[in-house]
Amino acid sequence: MMAGVPAKDPKYLKEIERSRRDLRALISTKNCAPIMLRLAWHDAGTYDSKTKIGGPNGSIRHDHELRHSANSEEVKTRHPQITYADLYQLAGVVAVEVTGGPTIDFVPGRKDSEVSPEEGRLPDANQGAKHLRDIFYRMGLSDKDIVALSGGHTLGRAHPERSGFEGAWTKDPLKFDNSYFKELLESDSDPDLLKLPTDKALVEDPKFLRYVELYAKDEDTFFRDYAASHKKLSELGFIWP
Numbered sequence: 728m729m730a731g732v733p734a735k736d737p738k739y740l741k742e743i744e745r746s747r748r749d750l751r752a753l754i755s756t757k758n759c760a761p762i763m764l765r766l767a768w769h770d771a772g773t774y775d776s777k778t779k780i781g782g783p784n785g786s787i788r789h790d791h792e793l794r795h796s797a798n799s800e801e802v803k804t805r806h807p808q809i810t811y812a813d814l815y816q817l818a819g820v821v822a823v824e825v826t827g828g829p830t831i832d833f834v835p836g837r838k839d840s841e842v843s844p845e846e847g848r849l850p851d852a853n854q855g856a857k858h859l860r861d862i863f864y865r866m867g868l869s870d871k872d873i874v875a876l877s878g879g880h881t882l883g884r885a886h887p888e889r890s891g892f893e894g895a896w897t898k899d900p901l902k903f904d905n906s907y908f909k910e911l912l913e914s915d916s917d918p919d920l921l922k923l924p925t926d927k928a929l930v931e932d933p934k935f936l937r938y939v940e941l942y943a944k945d946e947d948t949f950f951r952d953y954a955a956s957h958k959k960l961s962e963l964g965f966i967w968p
């Protein structure tokens with residue numbers, strides 16, 4: 728069952744702007760940009776373009792751990808009329824913006840789903856290029872999207888108790904920049920920095936490597952491509968009202 732959203736209603740749009748301001752304050756004061764971005768990605772990344780099931784529909788709210796650690800409830804309580812689906816995607820956009828990343832266009836109007844997607848739709852960090860393609864192509868995304876969006880790992884870190892992996896990908900995990908790609912190409916990069924098998928796959932696969940090299944060299948191009956891919960991710964299966 729889907730809850731309808733009055734996306735063009737001026738009152739709803741005004742509430743979106745208020746939520747955006749609240750999210751900016753929350754994310755900056757609590758330093759929770761990384762987990763907010765991950766929340767948005769995990770909600771959207773379940774999409775299956777064949778069956779049109781999954782996508783940014785708020786169903787990640789059933790994942791209590793991720794939702795709680797992102798502090799997103801605070802904002803939902805203050806703006807109850809905003810759908811979870813819009814709130815999570817807005818949080819992802821704001822997380823990138825307040826940490827110095829590109830501005831990502833945000834269009835509201837996502838509907839919430841009451842149904843949780845089946846497990847196993849998100850990528851497994853222990854696998855390689857073929858698996859990444861299987862998962863992202865299922866969403867209808869491209870090689871370029873895979874590499875650009877992996878740049879989201881410029882923010883945050885892995886936690887042994889959550890994923891079994893440990894450490895940050897970059898030296899400043901609260902700054903959104905192209906350092907993720909620079910570190911991937913650095914042969915003697917800091918051994919404390921994290922490289923998941925799926926991160927390494929981006930350097931091992933020649934088609935992915937082209938984008939890694941481009942983004943490491945040219946941050947403006949990375950920001951432009953990232954903003955476009957992030958917008959696509961945030962709108963998977965979204966039929967505009």
Ligand code: HEM
Binds near residue numbers: 762765850852883
């Ligand atoms: C964290 C895997 C793509 C954003 C993580 C973690 C893993 C992982 C294992 C560590 C979780 C933990 O221990 O807390 C993957 C894999 C991907 C992928 C296999 C396939 C390409 C993405 C994308 C984005 C993203 C597309 C966003 C655009 C993040 C962020 C964190 C994170 C921001 C840090 C969270 C924190 O600091 O709590 N990812 N991820 N990831 N991921 Fe990804």
